[in-house]
Amino acid sequence: MQTMKILAPLLITAMLQIPACLTVTVSSSKPKVEVHEHTDAVLSCEFKTEKDPNPRIEWKKRGKGVTFVYFDGKFSDHYAGRAKMEGATLTLHSVTQKDSGEYRCEVTASQDHVNLGETSVSLNVLVPPHVPSCEVPGSVFSGSILELVCKDKLSVPPATYRWFKDNKALTATGETLFSVDSDKGTLKFKSVSKADSGMYRCESSNSVGAPKSCVAQRLKIIEYQLSLKTLIAGGAGLLALILLCCLSACLCRRRGCCKKEKKAQSCKPYSPTPPPPPSRNLKNYKHTQSFMI
Missing domain, CATH: 2.60.40.10 (Immunoglobulins)
Incomplete structure (x- = not known):
């Protein structure tokens, strides 16, 4: 017991000499925001630092990727002219359904021991009915x-x-x-x-x-019943048309108008084979018959 009484003051003195953990804290007073289309949306972000008087503030929007809203002291092209900053709170003017999503406020205090803090705000833009x-x-x-x-x-x-x-x-x-x-x-x-x-x-x-x-x-x-009558009438008309075509074809064949004309065969004129020319060698020429005049 006597030893504990001696050590207690020493422990208290040592604890007082340990530096406190310095950290930035970030929060939102309204993490879920619902507003009507074409009105303003206020995304609150409050922060507190232990040492750093001018921390860096950034806003990002999460989707398929991460899109910068406010970075390096200025708004990105999509938000320029339709947004403003008050402290770390972001206000979007005339929002549409495309602005719905999750936003993240990040505060970086380089002089604090834990120098990064963040909070998320969900924005849901309400849209009235359209003509269906x-x-x-x-x-x-x-x-x-x-x-x-x-x-x-x-x-x-x-x-x-x-x-x-x-x-x-x-x-x-x-x-x-x-x-x-x-x-x-x-x-x-x-x-x-x-x-x-x-x-x-x-x-x-x-x-x-x-x-x-x-x-x-x-x-x-x-x-x-009406559709059935229509089908029957249409079928009867088609059958009559087919019979008429068959009858016309039969009459045409009987009259011979459907027979194909035979092409006349071409006859070549008769040309007798010319006799062989007489031989020029007179010595070999012999009379076969004698002619009397």
Whole structure:
């Protein structure tokens, strides 16, 4: 015990003589920021250094790679003229969906023992609904399976959808032969009938702005009986045409107009073989017959 009493003051004195660990601290009062499109976004960054009065401040954006926003006391080309710095806090003017992402504030204090500190801020730019694209076929056969598709790819948060027929909202129940997926924007029919003909449109909406609707498009349901009659009539017409062609060919052959004219064979004129010329050697010439005059 006596030894401990002696060593205690010495330990306290030694601890007081050890230098404190000097470090820079960086934080954000609002690490998640959500703003509407075309408004200003404030990305807060607060820091504290132990010694360095003028630390170096940098802002970067993370994506597929790392993009500099603020470096060496100035903004990069994409942010020049539409951003400002107050201390270490970054303000972006008139943001769009392209500005959404994760940003990182880095503070480097070269005089501190641990000279680098950083914090991250997530920016989400909210976009109101846009006019959706609606896929409605012009006509389908009665009894067919049918799916209508509605899509708004630009709204943030993602839009939800409603389908209308003749300006009346469609609500699926256990008795209806169709189903509506408000998240995917689909309207599915198990089996369409003549009663499903009409004007169809889709409406997209989210929490940011007013709903938007596509232009209504007409859907026509063709009855199966009508299509069957059309097929029968078309087949009968085609058969009659084939029979008429066959009859015309038979009549043509009977009349001889379809026979090919035989080409006259070429006859060469007769030319007798000329007699051999008389021999010039008179000594060898002999009379075979005597002629009387």
